[in-house]
Amino acid sequence: MRLWFSRFVAAIFMGGQVxxxxxxxxxxxxxxxxxxxxVGPESLPIALVTATTIGMVFTIQVAREFINFGAGQAVGGVLSIALTRELAPVLTAVVLAGRVGSAFAAEIGTMKVSEQIDALYILKTDPVDYLVIPRLVACCVMLPLLTIVSIVAGMLGGLVVATSIFGLPVRIFLDSARNFLTPWDIWSAPIKAVVFGALIAIIGCNWGMTTTGGxxxxxxxxxxxxxxxxxAIxxxxxxxxxxxxQGTGSGVTKSI
Known part of the structure; x- marks a missing residue:
């Protein structure tokens, strides 16, 4: 626990350096x-699969209950809000943390125990400039793009389930999504993704830089x-x- 806390403090200082x-x-x-x-193209397939299946599963769980209550026309809107506000940014970040964050820690950790980080200092190269910032920029740029793609994939997956299994018309599904969403809902997803990307990069790089023990x-x-x-996510x-x-939700009330 003490080691984890010291690494967490070191990550805060690394964030300041960055x-x-x-x-x-x-x-x-x-x-x-x-x-x-x-971070981007190589993570795209797993992000697409994750988002599509989440959209399909969410629609299965929501559509049945909404149809029973006579609110089937709200399925697309509820799915769009869930994807933009929470599901797409969080789950895409989780995928990236498992795939990319672990790679950052392993690669830089190997460089640390094999004294390659010390070699960078000898060559007058700052590891923060050479190793950390490129990974931070990559995560902060590519994760929002992956999140937007995930939103589209999740909506398409939900649309397929809603139309093929529950018989909801395509137009009603899409109109519901358009009526429920606000510009802020759409902007919130990439904003969250930038924060998550920075956390993944800094934590992965810091844990690699503080590796000891072979x-x-x-x-x-x-x-x-x-x-x-x-x-952290x-x-x-x-x-x-x-x-x-906090205090939002008027778009849903107005649409219903």
């Missing part, structure tokens, strides 16, 4: 492009980095949702 370096305009563009390819330490850092990233999502949506 902000300072970004304000100074220190970017390693080749590394940024490489990391964006890792191969066993790399495995431990990878596991704890993923767990910490998930906790869920906790920050609560505060973001509380700030963004």
């Amino acid at each position: 902000i300072v370096h970004i304000l100074r305009g220190k970017f390693n563009y080749p590394n940024i492009i490489e990391q964006m390819a890792l 191969a066993k330490g790399v495995g431990l850092s990878t596991t704890t980095a993923v767990v910490t990233s998930l906790l 869920f906790i920050s999502n609560f505060f973001l949702s509380w700030v963004m949506f």
